Amino acid sequence: MINTMTHIWDDTVLPFQLDASDIRGRVARLDGVLDEVLRQHDYPPQIEALVAEMALLTALIGQTIKLRWKLSLQVRGDGPARLIATDYYGPTEDGQPARIRAYASFDRDRLLAHVRDEPFDLIGKGYFAILIDQGKDMAPYQGITPIAGGSLSACAETYFAQSEQISTRFALSHGRPTEPGVEEGWRAGGVMLQHMPKASPYASGEGGSGEGGLLTASDILDDDGQENWNRANLLLDTTEDLELIGPSVSPTDLLVRLFHEEGPRVFDPQPIRFGCTCSSERVRQSLSIYSAKDIAHMTTEDGIVTADCQFCGAHYEFEPETLGFEATKAP
Structure with a gap:
């Protein structure tokens, strides 16, 4: 029988630290959000x-950003899956939930010819990018690494090794598990490990042992750090998909099962909700750079300008006279 109390961990990220290993991490569970x-x-x-x-x-990555910051992940490729984009909006106040939204762009016709391919193989050649928007009057940060490693989590691991020189490991699982008496739905869960960053004598800038000479976690650790890192990774390898996804095993129980000898210490969990920032005003603002002639080209046969949000599917309609820098009518 499943303990329904563990459902309180759905749609949360739990930060933790392994005091005996100089390793920090997060456990995430996504249910309703996904x-x-x-x-x-x-x-x-x-x-x-x-x-x-x-x-x-x-x-998992977004939990570290500050209040009101925005984290975006993007994967672009030349395969049938052309773009996967996600946004994480940090809480507006301490204790408030963070918000996530996501969407994909793909070539449906090309996808039909690759129905037996693994999802990651549909991306092809391209890049994995992380962007951080720190707010008004602050220059955004952007880091990019090539698609490599055979999974999106491997791409993220390569990004942290290459761009941040932080040894990082992900163990992820997702799917549509069924439980007696519970409606089938998407669930995802995972663990992220990071070795506390220190200056490494091995990160020389001469390339690493990864695909195409990219740095890996092992390239940026000294001997003591490597021993701790290897031990934590071996322990993480013992986890099972159902333990990651839940809900029968809570994140705190999972940490004790995996790392009880490493001195796990947990911090306040971060709740997460689905949330989109689109609005008619934002759409109107995005169209303010266009002339009346440009707006006319966007106008439908019904005499309106329409826009759809790629993230949440919201549909907006506008009078063309109210749009652009040559607008002749107030909204």
Whole structure:
């Protein structure tokens, strides 16, 4: 019998630290958030799997950003899955939930020819990017690394090794598990480990042992750090998909099962909700750079300008006379 009390961990990220190993991490569980993200669209199963993995990565990475900051992850490729994009909005106040949204762009015709391919293989060649918007009057940060490693989580690990020189490991699982008496729905869960950053004598800038000479976690650790890192990774390898996804095992129980000898210490969990920032005013602002002639080209036969949000599916309609820098009518 499943203990329903563990459902209180759904849609949360729990930060923790392994005091004996100089390793920090997060445990994430996404349930309703993932269903909200995916129900906005009619994605094929392979694309749903990519979006689910990307949303889980975003929750795990995003937990570290400051209040009111925005974290974006993007994967662009030349395969049938052209773009996977996610946004994480930091809480506006301490104790408030963070918000996540996500969407994918894909070539449906090309996808039909690759129905037996693994989801990651649909991306092809491209890049994995992390962008951080710190707010007004602050220059945004952007880091990019090539698609490599065989999974989105491997791409993220390579990004942290290459761009941040932080040894990072993800163990992720997602799917649509069924429970007696519970409606089937998407669930995802995962663990993120990071070795506390220190100056490494091995990060020389001469390339690493990863695909295409990219740095890996082992390239940026000294001997003591490598021993601790290897031990934590071996312990993480023992976890099972159902332990990651839950809900029968709570994140705190999972940490004790995996790392009880490493001195796990948990911090306040971060709740996460689905949330989109689109609005008619934002759409209107985005169209303010266009002339009346440009707006005329956007006007439908019904005499309106329409816009749809790629993230949440919201539909907006405007009078063309109220749009652009040559608007002749107030909204």
